[in-house]
Each structure stands twice: as C-alpha cells, then as structure tokens.
Amino acid sequence: MQALFWTVEEVAQRAKQFYENGIRQQVEYGDNIGKMIVIDAETGEYGIDKTGVESALMLKQKNPKARLFTMRIGYDVAVTFGGASMVRTVE
Template sequence: MQAIFWTMEEVAARAKQFYELGIRQEVECEENIGQMIVIDAETGEYGIDPSGVESALQLKGKNPLAQLFTIRIGYDVAVVFGGEMERTTK
C-alpha cells in the first residue's frame, strides 16, 4: 500500500466523516457506549475495544502506514483531563 501523508486535521476530518456517514449507525449501541473505536482514515476500516490499543495494533498489523484516529463511542471527546465526560445524545 502506498503511503498517503495527511496533517492531523486531515486525518481527523476523514475519520470523522467515515464515522458520521456510516460507522456511527453500526456501532452506537448500548454495549459499545464508552468503548474506543479506532478508524483508518484512508480505508474507513475500524476496530472497537475498551482502550483502542488492540484495535490500533490490528489495523497497523494490516497496514503499517495506516493513519489512525480514535473516538470514544457515544461521547464528544476521547480523553479529558480533569472534570467529567458527558454522554452525547444524538
């Protein structure tokens, strides 16, 4: 696979687009709320697990050059420092 290099903003925008245009409907269910989804910004392939680590390793195993983006399912942010996260209702 040929390497495509994007800025962090481009990776985030592409991954969020994949999420909003199809992945969200597949994965936002009660058992996945709070889990991490890791999305390959080039292919839209994704994996879900509690921390995102296993999914990232699997996706990198398939494509070492994959540009990955992680989202916490059901929340607006993946990580916060201090305070509490609020669940979104979309």
C-alpha cells in the same frame, strides 16, 4: 490521496466523515457506548475495544502506514484533562 502526507487535522476530518456517514449507525448501541473506536482514515476500516490499543495494533498489522484516529463511542471527546479535551491519533 496518500495518507502519509496528511496533517493530523486531515486524518481527524476524514475519520470523522467515515464515522458520521455510516459507522455511527453500526456501532452506537448497548455495550459499545464508552468503548474506543479506531478508524483507518484512508479506508474507513475500524476496530472497537475497551482502550483502543488492540484495535490500533490490529489495523497497523494490516497496514503499517495506516493513519489512525481514535475516539470514544457515544461521546464528543475521548479524554479530558482539566477542562481541555484531547483526541488521540495513532501513527
């Protein structure tokens, strides 16, 4: 499946599947809690850093057409505004 034609929801779903099916067990510990993880929804490759920016740039450098999904490690949402949650995707 070519990632270029995925909806935002499909990118989120695929990235969350990668996270739940293996990445979570590798990253949810100690100093990683609260950091941002950026996941390539096509390959499952990921990067972790404080804001997610460095990881997104690294993954985009490897694959400029990557569909990326960002989330906060150990939390259900990445950012909240006035009670509403927002999860960023980087294209």
